[in-house]
């Protein structure tokens with residue numbers, strides 16, 4: 357039985373990850389700021405009070421995990437706020453960086469001691485963070501923070517390859533969650549594809565940017 361840790365686990369894609377991993381017979385540690393009825397009903401281990409922007413709360417998580425080995429770390433927590441050129445809100449841009457990019461790197465670094473040779477890290481980025489694919493502009497904070505987290509993922513893939521840890525940089529598709537005002541494909545369909553990508557992730561393809569459907573995306 358493999359152990360998966362999922363951040364942003366209380367709703368949306370994160371909660372669906374927990375459901376499908378549990379249904380597949382593996383162990384889930386669901387990490388969130390606060391739980392939800394949807395997550396509680398899954399009957400998985402839930403670790404609450406963890407904000408990925410906060411050093412102390414991430415350190416607290418590492419205390420709670422003592423003795424555990426993680427086979428897969430899924431960095432799913434993230435936010436989107438609309439920031440257009442006509443309404444450049446630098447505070448919002450900073451906040452999106454802090455959560456989507458810096459927060460993801462903070463918790464990944466803190467959890468490295470729990471990973472072993474053969475473990476995997478998945479980073480939920482977005483196609484909105486593809487420079488080549490940007491044909492519509494706007495969304496300054498979200499796009500910039502997702503480019504940054506994709507770059508962190510690429511560096512992690514190179515730095516962790518000698519330790520036998522593979523890193524996948526994943527776009528789920530447009531998925532019906534609170535983030536998208538519930539437009540797009542179901543979380544069930546997205547997570548089915550995402551878990552396939554994680555299954556296929558290895559040291560030869562580490563550092564690749566994939567759509568959940570399997571297409572390699574341009575940087």
Ligand SMILES: NC(=O)c1ccc[n+]([C@@H]2O[C@H](COP(=O)([O-])OP(=O)(O)OC[C@H]3O[C@@H](n4cnc5c(N)ncnc54)[C@H](OP(=O)(O)O)[C@@H]3O)[C@@H](O)[C@H]2O)c1
Pocket residue numbers: 363364365366367368369370388389390406407408409432433434435455459480481482483527528529530531532533534535536540
């Ligand atoms: N939905 C899409 O179409 C789409 C497309 C591309 C990429 N993505 C990415 O997929 C991931 C999941 O998105 P989603 O659609 O499931 O969004 P969602 O329903 O809005 O869920 C976001 C999750 O992130 C958590 N989170 C936010 N800030 C946090 C913080 N500071 N510390 C810890 N957790 C925090 C939220 O927890 P709280 O409930 O405590 O706020 C929530 O669990 C995100 O990284 C997103 O950028 C989504």
